[in-house]
Amino acid sequence: xxxxxxxxxxxxxxxxxxxxxxxxxxxxxxxxxxxxxxxxxxxxxxxxxxxxxxxxxxxxxxxxxxxxxxxxxxxxxxxxxxxxxxxxxxxxxxxxxxxxxxxxxxxxxxxxxxxxxxxxxxxxxxxxxxxxxxxxxxxxxxxxxxxxxxxxxxxxxxxxxxxxxxx
Amino acid sequence: xxxxxxxxxxxxxxxxxxxxxxxxxxxxxxxxxxxxxxxxxxxxxxxxxxxxxxxxxxxxxxxxxxxxxxxxxxxxxxxxxxxxxxxxxxxxxxxxxxxxxxxxxxxxxxxxxxxxxxxxxxxxxxxxxxxxxxxxxxxxxxxxxxxxxxxxxxxxxxxxxxxxxxxxxxxxxxxxxxxxxxxxxxxxxxxxxxxxxxxxxxxxxxxxxxxxxxxxxxxxxxxxxxxxxxxxxxxxxxxxxxxxxxxxxxxxxxxxxxxxxxxxxxxxxxxxxxxxxxxxxxxxxxxxxxxxxxxxxxxxxxxxxxxxxxxxxxxxxxxxxxxxxxxxxxxxxxxxxxxxxxxxxxxxxxxxxxxxxxxxxxxxxxxxxxxxxxxxxxxxxxxxxxxxxxxxxxxxxxxxxxxxxxxxxxxxxxxxxxxxxxxxxxxxxxxxxxxxxxxxxxxxxxxxxxxxxxxxxxxxxxxxxxxxxxxxxxxxxxxxxxxxxxxxxxxxxxxxxxxxxxxxxxxxxxxxxxxxxxxxxxxxxxxxxxxxxxxxxxxxxxxxxxxxxxxxxxx
Amino acid sequence: xxxxxxxxxxxxxxxxxxxxxxxxxxxxxxxxxxxxxxxxxxxxxxxxxxxxxxxxxxxxxxxxxxxxxxxxxxxxxxxxxxxxxxxxxxxxxxxxxxxxxxxxxxxxxxxxx
Numbered sequence: 001x002x003x004x005x006x007x008x009x010x011x012x013x014x015x016x017x018x019x020x021x022x023x024x025x026x027x028x029x030x031x032x033x034x035x036x037x038x039x040x041x042x043x044x045x046x047x048x049x050x051x052x053x054x055x056x057x058x059x060x061x062x063x064x065x066x067x068x069x070x071x072x073x074x075x076x077x078x079x080x081x082x083x084x085x086x087x088x089x090x091x092x093x094x095x096x097x098x099x100x101x102x103x104x105x106x107x108x109x110x111x112x113x114x115x116x117x118x119x120x121x122x123x124x125x126x127x128x129x130x131x132x133x134x135x136x137x138x139x140x141x142x143x144x145x146x147x148x149x150x151x152x153x154x155x156x157x158x159x160x161x162x163x164x165x166x167x
Numbered sequence: 168x169x170x171x172x173x174x175x176x177x178x179x180x181x182x183x184x185x186x187x188x189x190x191x192x193x194x195x196x197x198x199x200x201x202x203x204x205x206x207x208x209x210x211x212x213x214x215x216x217x218x219x220x221x222x223x224x225x226x227x228x229x230x231x232x233x234x235x236x237x238x239x240x241x242x243x244x245x246x247x248x249x250x251x252x253x254x255x256x257x258x259x260x261x262x263x264x265x266x267x268x269x270x271x272x273x274x275x276x277x278x279x280x281x282x283x284x285x286x287x288x289x290x291x292x293x294x295x296x297x298x299x300x301x302x303x304x305x306x307x308x309x310x311x312x313x314x315x316x317x318x319x320x321x322x323x324x325x326x327x328x329x330x331x332x333x334x335x336x337x338x339x340x341x342x343x344x345x346x347x348x349x350x351x352x353x354x355x356x357x358x359x360x361x362x363x364x365x366x367x368x369x370x371x372x373x374x375x376x377x378x379x380x381x382x383x384x385x386x387x388x389x390x391x392x393x394x395x396x397x398x399x400x401x402x403x404x405x406x407x408x409x410x411x412x413x414x415x416x417x418x419x420x421x422x423x424x425x426x427x428x429x430x431x432x433x434x435x436x437x438x439x440x441x442x443x444x445x446x447x448x449x450x451x452x453x454x455x456x457x458x459x460x461x462x463x464x465x466x467x468x469x470x471x472x473x474x475x476x477x478x479x480x481x482x483x484x485x486x487x488x489x490x491x492x493x494x495x496x497x498x499x500x501x502x503x504x505x506x507x508x509x510x511x512x513x514x515x516x517x518x519x520x521x522x523x524x525x526x527x528x529x530x531x532x533x534x535x536x537x538x539x540x541x542x543x544x545x546x547x548x549x550x551x552x553x554x555x556x557x558x559x560x561x562x563x564x565x566x567x568x569x570x571x572x573x574x575x576x577x578x579x580x581x582x583x584x585x586x587x588x589x590x591x592x593x594x595x596x597x598x599x600x601x602x603x604x605x606x607x608x609x610x611x612x613x614x615x616x617x618x619x620x621x622x623x624x625x626x627x628x629x630x631x632x633x634x635x636x637x638x639x640x641x642x643x644x645x646x647x648x649x650x651x652x653x654x655x656x657x658x659x660x661x662x663x664x665x666x667x668x669x670x671x672x673x674x675x676x677x678x679x680x681x682x683x684x685x686x687x688x689x690x691x692x693x694x695x696x697x698x699x700x701x702x703x704x705x706x707x708x709x710x711x712x713x714x715x716x717x718x719x720x721x722x
Numbered sequence: 723x724x725x726x727x728x729x730x731x732x733x734x735x736x737x738x739x740x741x742x743x744x745x746x747x748x749x750x751x752x753x754x755x756x757x758x759x760x761x762x763x764x765x766x767x768x769x770x771x772x773x774x775x776x777x778x779x780x781x782x783x784x785x786x787x788x789x790x791x792x793x794x795x796x797x798x799x800x801x802x803x804x805x806x807x808x809x810x811x812x813x814x815x816x817x818x819x820x821x822x823x824x825x826x827x828x829x830x831x832x833x834x835x
Binding site: 193194195196200214215216217218219247262263264265266514585586587591594596597600646647648 | 738740741742743744745780783786787804805806807810811814815816817818821822823827829
C-alpha cells in the first residue's frame with residue numbers, strides 16, 4: 001500500500017509477517033507476537049508491530065526500546081484514537097518510526113505529524129484520489145497552532161519568544 | 168474584548184485558505200461527500216432542508232459593534248437579510264451558498280471572527296455567563312478562561328476526531344447562567360480555603376437523547392493547571408469513549424457507564440503521567456489574555472439615576488421594560504439591559520440585519536462597543552448608564568426590539584426546527600409563536616412571573632427542552648407532528664431534567680395544555696413562590712391530571 | 723453513497739445542489755429547482771430509473787443527499803410530497819412564506835444547469 005511522509009512518497013521496506021516468521025531485514029508483526037519476535041530475534045532483523053487502536057499504549061511500554069516501528073491502525077478517518085495513542089507512545093519515550101495505517105485524509109496529515117507520527121500508509125483507492133502533493137500541501141496549510149507539546153511551531157511559545165525578545 | 172494578535176490573525180486567514188482548498192478538492196472529487204462533510208461541519212457549514220446553513224462562532228457570546236455590523240453586511244450580501252442566534256450563542260445564516268462560504272469566511276476574518284469548530288466531532292465554541300464582568304456575585308470573569316480554551320481547542324491535533332461533539336461552558340459566579348451542568352465539561356470558577364482561584368470541574372452533562380447532569384470530578388483545580396487537566400480529560404474520552412454507536416458516543420455515556428469515580432481516576436492517572444508545565448500556558452500568556460477583559464472605564468455615578476426614575480414615572484411601558492429586562496450591574500449607576508429577540512409572533516432568536524445595525528449603534532453609543540449573546544437567544548447591552556436607558560428604550564421601540572419579557576413565559580427558547588433543520592422531526596417556531604400569542608398579555612405574563620419554556624424540534628434538544636421549566640419536544644407520530652410536554656426542568660446550578668407529562672399532543676392542542684399547566688400553578692401557588700418552586704412542591708400529578716383531562720375530553 | 727430504501731409509488735427524485743445547496747428535482751433531462759418540473763415515476767421501472775440518475779449525479783459530484791420522495795398528485799397532476807417534512811422541503815419555511823421556492827426565491831439559476 002502507498003506510503004508517504006512529510007517529504008512525499010516513500011518506499012515501504014517493511015515486510016508484514018503477523019507471526020514474525022518472515023526472514024526479512026524489517027519485519028512487521030502482530031501485537032500478539034511482538035514478545036516472541038523480539039525474544040527470538042537473533043538474526044539482526046528489525047522488528048515493528050502493527051496494532052489496533054484498542055491496544056493501550058502502556059501495553060507496548062516494555063518493548064518500546066527494542067521496536068523500530070509501531071504502526072497504528074485507523075479503521076476510518078473519523079476514528080481519532082490513533083492520535084492519542086501516538087501521543088502517549090512518544091510520551092513513553094518511543095524514538096522509532098510511528099506509522100498511521102488506514103484511510104486517513106490529507107487534511108489530517110498535519111495532525112498526525114503533530115501527534116508524533118512519521119508516516120501514513122494509505123489504501124490504494126485513497127492514495128489515487130488524494131495524490132501525494134495534496135498531502136504535502138495540506139500538512140503546511142496552518143503554519144502555527146495553539147497547542148504546546150505538539151511540535152515546535154506553536155503560537156504560545158512564539159508569543160513567549162516575542163515577549164522575551166522585548167517585542 | 169479580546170483582540171487578535173498577528174498569530175491569531177494569520178491562523179484564521181490560513182484556515183480560510185484551507186477551507187477554500189477543501190471546497191475545490193470536493194468539487195474535483197479528491198474528497199468525496201463522506202470525507203468532505205466533517206470538514207465542512209468543522210467550518211460551521213451544514214446542509215439543511217432548503218439550503219446550506221453557516222454557523223458562525225461567537226466565542227463566549229461576546230461581540231463588538233464592528234463585528235455585529237459585519238454580520239449584518241454578510242446577511243444582506245450573501246443571505247436573506249436576517250440571522251438567528253442559537254442556544255450556544257452562535258449566529259446562523261440559513262441561506263448561504265457553498266460557493267460563497269470562503270468569501271464569507273474572509274469577511275469574518277476581517278473582524279476577527281470565524282466558524283471554526285461550530286460543528287463536528289470536536290471541541291465546540293466555548294460559552295460563558297452572559298453577565299460576565301457585570302454580575303456583582305462574580306468571583307472572576309470567566310471570559311479569559313473561555314478565550315484560553317478557545318485558542319487551545321482550535322485545531323487541536325489530538326482532539327479533532329473525537330467520538331462525538333464536545334461542549335465546554337464556564338461560569339465565574341455563584342449563580343450559573345451558562346447551563347454548565349448540561350455541558351460535556353462545566354467549569355465553575357471558585358476560591359479555595361486559602362483564597363486561591365481555581366475551577367470545579369464537572370464532566371458528563373448533556374441533553375439530547377439521553378439527558379444527564381454533569382458530575383464533579385475535581386472539586387478544586389488550581390487555575391494554572393487548566394489546559395493540562397483538560398488535555399487529560401479529552402485524552403481519556405478520545406481513547407475510551409464509545410465509537411460503536413453515535414447515540415452513545417458522548418462523554419456523558421462514558422461517565423455514566425464507568426461511573427464518575429472511575430472516570431475521575433482515569434483522568435488523574437493520565438494527568439499524573441503528563442508533563443503539565445510543558446502544556447499549560449505560562450502566566451504571562453494568561454495575563455496577556457486577561458488584560459483584554461479588564462473593566463471598561465466606568466464613570467463615577469450616583470447609585471440612583473434621577474433621569475431614569477423620572478422616565479419610569481412618566482412612561483409605564485418603559486417602567487415595565489426596565490423592571491423586567493434590566494440586570495443589576497456591579498457598578499453604581501449602571502445596568503445591563505437584556506434586549507429580547509422574542510417579540511410576540513416572531514421566530515425566537517431571529518434578528519434582521521437592520522436590527523443588528525441598531526444594536527451595534529446602541530452598543531457603540533452606550534455600552535463601550537460591546538454586546539453579549541445569551542444562551543436564551545437574546546442580546547445584552549452589558550454596561551449602560553441608567554441615565555441613558557430611556558433613550559436606549561426609545562430606539563429599541565422603533566426597531567421592534569423593546570419586548571418586555573426577559574425570563575417570562577413568552578421569552579421562549581426554540582431551535583429552528585423543521586422549518587429549516589434537516590434533522591428535525593417537527594416544527595418548533597410555530598409552537599413558540601402560538602404560545603407567545605396566547606400569553607401575549609403583559610399583565611398576565613407579569614402575574615405568572617419567571618417561567619422558562621424551551622422547545623426542541625427533535626431529540627437532539629438544541630432547544631434545551633429537558634431543562635425548561637416547561638419543555639416541549641416535537642416528534643413524528645404516525646406521519647404527523649406530535650409534541651411531548653415535560654415539566655420541572657431547571658438550567659441553573661440546581662440543574663434538573665424535566666419529566667414527561669404523558670403522550671404527545673397535536674400542535675393545535677399545545678397552547679391549551681400549557682395554559683392549563685399555568686392555571687394549576689396560579690391556583691396552587693403559595694407565598695409568592697415561582698412556577699418552578701410550585702412544581703417542586705406539588706410534584707407532577709396535579710399537572711399530569713389536567714393534561715390527561717384534555718386528552719380524554721370529547722372532541 | 724446509497725439511496726435510501728424505496729418509498730411507495732408514485733415518487734419523484736430530489737437532491738441538494740452541491741455548490742449552491744438549493745433543493746433540485748430530476749426532470750428527466752436535468753436538475754431543476756422547480757418542484758413542478760419533477761419527473762413523476764408511477765411504476766417500479768420508473769423508480770429504478772430515478773435511482774440510477776441519483777447514483778450518477780452523486781458520483782459526478784453534482785448533487786448531494788439525493789433520494790426518492792413519495793408524492794400524491796394534485797388536481798393538475800403536479801406532485802405533492804405526502805410527508806410534511808418533504809412538503810416543507812419543496813416549499814420553504816412554513817413560518818416565512820416570503821422565502822424559498824414558495825416565494826420564487828432560488829439560490830440557483832432556474833433554468834437548471
